[in-house]
Structures are given as C-alpha cells and as structure tokens.
Amino acid sequence: MSTHENPIQPSGSLLLAATPIGDIEDASPRLIRALAEAEVVAAEDTRRLLALASRLDVRINGKLVSLHDHNEAERAESVVDLAEGGARVLVVSDAGMPTVSDPGFRVVREAVRRGIRVSALPGPSAPITALAVSGLPSDRFAFEGFLPRKDGEARRYLHALASDPHTLIFFESAKRLNDTLVRMAEAFGGTRDAVVCRELTKTHEEIIRGDLNSLIATTAGEVLGEVTIVVAGFTGHGDALEYAEAVIALAQEGMRLKEAAVQVAQATGLRANDLFRAALRRKDEAQRGEDEETRENS
Missing domain, CATH: 3.40.1010.10 (Tetrapyrrole methylase, N-terminal domain)
Incomplete structure (x- = not known):
C-alpha cells in the first residue's frame, strides 16, 4: 500500500x-x-x-x-x-x-x-498526440474513432463528413488502412491533406504527411502497428474534378448519377452540374482507358 x-x-x-x-x-x-x-x-x-x-x-x-x-x-x-x-x-x-x-x-x-x-x-492519448504532431489545425477538431466495418456504411459515414470544417481524427487497423484512405479520397477528394501516425511513442514511431492520394501510394504495401489518421477539415475550396470519384462511388452503390452529384454538392458547396459533368468526364476517361487496354491485348 x-x-x-x-x-x-x-x-x-x-x-x-x-x-x-x-x-x-x-x-x-x-x-x-x-x-x-x-x-x-x-x-x-x-x-x-x-x-x-x-x-x-x-x-x-x-x-x-x-x-x-x-x-x-x-x-x-x-x-x-x-x-x-x-x-x-x-x-x-x-x-x-x-x-x-x-x-x-x-x-x-x-x-x-x-x-x-x-x-x-x-x-x-493517441488522438491528442496525433493531432499535436500532425501540423494540421488544432483549434477545432473532432474525434471519430473507428469507421463502420461494412464498406457501404463506411463510405456513407465519410461522405457525411465531407463538408465538416473540423480537423478529423480516426483510429484504424493497419490491415484496413489503405482501403480506408481510398474511401477518404473518394469522399473528401484526393488532394485533402492528411497525416498517418503509426506506433505513436513506440520505438518504430512513424508519421507520414501528405495529401490522401500520396498516402494511398505510401501505404499500399504491408503496414504494421497501431494507426491514427488525422485529416484536414473542409475549407470550401477545390474543383469538381477532385470530387468526381465521390459522385461515381455513390452512383455505384445504386444512386442515380445526378442524385449523387446533388448529394456531393451539398457536402462540398460545389455546383451539382459541375460535379455531374466532372463525373461523366471521369467515366469517359476510364472507359477510353479500358478500350485502349482491350485493343492492346487483342
């Protein structure tokens, strides 16, 4: 005693x-x-x-x-x-x-x-430690914990956060990290700044900074340890092409493309018509890429 x-x-x-x-x-x-x-x-x-x-x-x-x-x-x-x-x-x-x-x-x-x-x-505290070292705004933040495990639920959850101005903090398993970053890029746009914090305070602590697109590439291989993700809040800036994948992702879940564009517009503050056209452009680019690959393999 x-x-x-x-x-x-x-x-x-x-x-x-x-x-x-x-x-x-x-x-x-x-x-x-x-x-x-x-x-x-x-x-x-x-x-x-x-x-x-x-x-x-x-x-x-x-x-x-x-x-x-x-x-x-x-x-x-x-x-x-x-x-x-x-x-x-x-x-x-x-x-x-x-x-x-x-x-x-x-x-x-x-x-x-x-x-x-x-x-x-x-x-x-892992969330506060990650926020402190992230270099992202710390005056307004929200801790979101773990995302839903089901893919559709996780996507919808992230889309609902797309226009949140707070810096967002998430927990994620190392095994699911890359998939989660892909979903975040679809919902927030690939140029949104973010930080992946791995093994905080431990011997092999690693802090990876960049936009979501670069973090997806960096974490494509095997990642080990406890992971905290910090994502910059929505600033109201960006163009429709950044969010075209988010519109397409919603459409792939069964929503009409125009309805998906309206939903993403509400989350981002962008014009629905611009998002709709950007999504059509992305789909056309993807189709042309598939056609070229088919011709090369035939």
Missing part, C-alpha cells in the same frame, strides 16, 4: 486513469500511486493491466474486475455500487484514456446519475 498519508483518490469515488499508449515511461507517478491505492480496479483486460503493473513495479492491492466492451452494459451498475459503498474505484483501459473509444462511458454515466464523484488522472 502507498505510504502517502492522503490517498490520491477519496473514498466513494470513481477515478479514470490514462495508461501509456506505447512507451512505459509515460506512466505518471500519480498513475502508479492510484494503482497501488485503489480498493477496486476495473480494467479493460486484467492480464494486460497486471503486466503493466509488473513493468511499473507496483502491486495492485485492491479487487481486480474486468470491464470491457462486451460486459460493460451489464457490469456498470455493480462497479458504481462499489463506489457508492465507499470504495475507491479506479477505471483503466488497455492504453490511453478510458471512455475515448474505450470502455468506461457507461460507468461514468451511471456514476454521474447517482451523484458519485468522478475525476480523471490525465495522461497519454
């Missing part, structure tokens, strides 16, 4: 604690104290937490319970019951701040509903 006379957390409260996203040395002294002093530790993965505690050379003296995406809905009330009963309850996820694309939101909401004190122990 900690030798401090005043525990870092008062009895009967909930404390959210950020854990390292890569480099173990990012663990704060307050996190180490909180792990030792908590009477209950709700962890996304108890085995990973015990491994972290071992590396930090700290002993977890309290009751250890699992709190993850698949059980939080049913376990939130019992976790808050422990705080309401007077326990110091610490909530941690595998990496970064709980509730930010991680478990913890339902527990916090239930604690707030009951009037239980909720506080946070700040620390590492």
Whole structure:
C-alpha cells in the first residue's frame, strides 16, 4: 500500500486513469500511486493491466474486475455500487484514456446519475498526440474513432463528413488502412491533406504527411502497428474534378448519377452540374482507358 498519508483518490469515488499508449515511461507517478491505492480496479483486460503493473513495479492491492466492451452494459451498475459503498474505484483501459473509444462511458454515466464523484488522472492519448504532431489545425477538431466495418456504411459515414470544417481524427487497423484512405479520397477528394501516425511513442514511431492520394501510394504495401489518421477539415475550396470519384462511388452503390452529384454538392458547396459533368468526364476517361487496354491485348 502507498505510504502517502492522503490517498490520491477519496473514498466513494470513481477515478479514470490514462495508461501509456506505447512507451512505459509515460506512466505518471500519480498513475502508479492510484494503482497501488485503489480498493477496486476495473480494467479493460486484467492480464494486460497486471503486466503493466509488473513493468511499473507496483502491486495492485485492491479487487481486480474486468470491464470491457462486451460486459460493460451489464457490469456498470455493480462497479458504481462499489463506489457508492465507499470504495475507491479506479477505471483503466488497455492504453490511453478510458471512455475515448474505450470502455468506461457507461460507468461514468451511471456514476454521474447517482451523484458519485468522478475525476480523471490525465495522461497519454493517441488522438491528442496525433493531432499535436500532425501540423494540421488544432483549434477545432473532432474525434471519430473507428469507421463502420461494412464498406457501404463506411463510405456513407465519410461522405457525411465531407463538408465538416473540423480537423478529423480516426483510429484504424493497419490491415484496413489503405482501403480506408481510398474511401477518404473518394469522399473528401484526393488532394485533402492528411497525416498517418503509426506506433505513436513506440520505438518504430512513424508519421507520414501528405495529401490522401500520396498516402494511398505510401501505404499500399504491408503496414504494421497501431494507426491514427488525422485529416484536414473542409475549407470550401477545390474543383469538381477532385470530387468526381465521390459522385461515381455513390452512383455505384445504386444512386442515380445526378442524385449523387446533388448529394456531393451539398457536402462540398460545389455546383451539382459541375460535379455531374466532372463525373461523366471521369467515366469517359476510364472507359477510353479500358478500350485502349482491350485493343492492346487483342
């Protein structure tokens, strides 16, 4: 148990604690104290937490319970019951701040509903770290987390964000990164600036800057590690040809080309007629390319 006379957390409260996203040395002294002093530790993965505690050379003296995406809905009330009963309850996820694309939101909401004190122990955060190093505007931003896994849903989600002026932050798996960048180029235009941040704070940290077209080319091969994507917000500038692929993509999902042009126009502020003509031009160019390839192979 900690030798401090005043525990870092008062009895009967909930404390959210950020854990390292890569480099173990990012663990704060307050996190180490909180792990030792908590009477209950709700962890996304108890085995990973015990491994972290071992590396930090700290002993977890309290009751250890699992709190993850698949059980939080049913376990939130019992976790808050422990705080309401007077326990110091610490909530941690595998990496970064709980509730930010991680478990913890339902527990916090239930604690707030009951009037239980909720506080946070700040620390590492992949979205904020990526935003800080991106070089993109950081005065207005939105964290979007992971995109829907189904292709059509992901495309529609991105098209809905095409005219959002905020800098946008996404999580993505390394395996899906290139496909996601392709969808983003279709929705936002290939010349939209973006940054891919891989393995933040780790030994092999890599930050790749450019527009979406160049990032697609750069990530065409094998990519490993944890990935965060930061995309510049819509500025109201650009020409119709940049968004022609977005119109065509919507049409390929079953929408009439003119209707697709209207939808992209609403998202980008461009004229629907210009987008419609640009999409026809792109389709004609693609058809001519296919015809030439057929002649060369015949």
